[in-house]
Amino acid sequence: MEKVYSKKVENLSESITIAISTLARELKEQGKDILSFSAGEPDFDTPKVIKDEAIKAMDSGFTKYTAVAGIPDLLKAISLKLERDNNLKYETNEIVVSSGAKHSLYNVFESLxxxxxxxxxxxxxxxxxxxxxxxxxxxxxxxxxxxxxxxxITKEQLRNAITNKTKFLVLTTPSNPTGMVYSKEELEDIADALKDTNIWVISDEIYEKLVYDGKFISTASINSHMLERTITINGLSKSVAMTGWRMGYLATKDKNLRKLIVNLQSQSMSNINSITQKASIAALDGRAETDIENMKIAFKKRRDLACELFSKINGLKVSKPDGAFYLFINCESINKNSMQFCKDLLEREGVAVVPGIGFGMDGYFRFSFATDLDSIKKGIERIYKFCKS
Structure with missing residues (x-):
């Protein structure tokens, strides 16, 4: 029997970050001494106030199907959060809850x-x-x-990239993998470059709560035309350590696009986990703010330590990130081939980091500091030894 598969799916590549994390975990299970800095996942537990709400939901029997776009109380909590934190006014019928921010992105890309x-x-x-x-x-x-x-990117670069076929711009702030955050002035430049065009902006703001220097500015808040063209993507995986709960959301002023996305989601996965929805309200309404702040303080300490230690390694060049929990480190003077650099580092020193080629920039690697200080010290000591040799 000749087997023919979907060409669309065959053309997809496995996520390199997931692949590296999986390999590191497998080597560790084999008894090898592996330190992994590859995962994009906070090492903190989900705050208790959120877990308590999940238990309440289960105990009360809130375990059935819900509306595809999300339960009314959750949509309201998201609307209030966007207004409170981001100076954005979205009605509940302009928001869709999905199974993680990645799923929200898929829905938008597929619909546009x-x-x-x-x-x-x-x-x-x-x-x-x-x-x-x-x-x-x-x-x-x-x-x-x-x-x-x-x-x-600069305003000039963006203008030069635009053609009559341009559909949308993807903007990530704070960035994965670099941790850099766009300032209000830089976002205003982008808005100016897009003025008088029909180009959408997909603004991925999943790391917004993890900004250590400066202030986070939401892309859609810049002016009225940016609000109209921007689809805001966010979720709870990074800010409140809810990676496994799978809760993401999008907000758009285009109600027709929102309807298309709801239709697509209704025919693919329907609503997200009902218990997650109830628990997520506590993550959005301010009850978890102390937990969020404590995580942010810990991440900032880790960032500062990691930057200090990496700055002492000859051959590596690191820029201190404004947000997220990654360092994107230049290793060109040691090996311009980032895949080979990371492979050798894992084999010789048992340290897992992600090659920059997977993010579209060879000669770099991504180091996640979403782990404890001792592991960061040990890992960078091994990287120092590797680079020296």
Missing amino acids: INVGDEVIIPSPYWVTYPELVTYCGGKNVFIQTTQENNFK
Whole structure:
């Protein structure tokens, strides 16, 4: 029997971050001494106030199907959070809750892209963006950033990348993998470049609560035309350590797009976990703010320590990130081939980091400091030994 599979799915690549994390875990299970800095996941437990709400939901029998876009109380909590934290006014019928921010992104890409549409993506980028564009039949247009410019695009670069086929721009702030955060002035420049166009903006703001220097500004809050064109993506995985709960959401002023997304979700996975929805309200309404702040303080200490230690290693160049929990480190003077650098590092020193080639920028690697201080010290000591040899 000849087996023919979907070409769309065959063209997808496995997430390199997940692949590295899986390999590190397998080596550890084999008894090897492995220190992994590859995962994009907080090492903290979900705050108790959130878990208590989940228990209440289970005990009260809240275990049935819900509305596809989310229960009314959760949609209201998201609406209030966006107004309180981000100066954004979205009605509950302009919000959709999905199974993680990645699922929200999939819904948007699938609902917007037609074959041949161009999508502008600054590089380095989160590994999933270009894969989704390709899957949906679009064409990736990458804007190469530089470490000297803090891995951010300029107004001129954006203008030069726009064609009559441009459908949308993907913006991530704070960034994965670089941790850089766009300032209000930089977002205003982007808004100016997009003025008088029909280009959408997908603003992935999943790391917004983890900003250590400066202030987080939501893309859609810049002005009225940015509010109209921007689809805001967010979730609870990073801010309140709810990675396994799978809760993400999007907000858009385009009610027709929202309807298309609800229709797509209704025919694919329906509503997200009912218990997660109830628990998520406590994560959004302010009850978990102390937990969020404590995590942020711990991450900042880790960032500062890691930057200090890496700055002492000859051959590596690190820029201190404004947010998220990653360092994107230049290793070109040791090995421009980031895949080989990371493979050798894992084999010789038992340290797992993610090669920059997976994020569209070779000669770099991503180091996650979402782990304890002792592990960070040990890991960087091993990296120092590796680079010295």
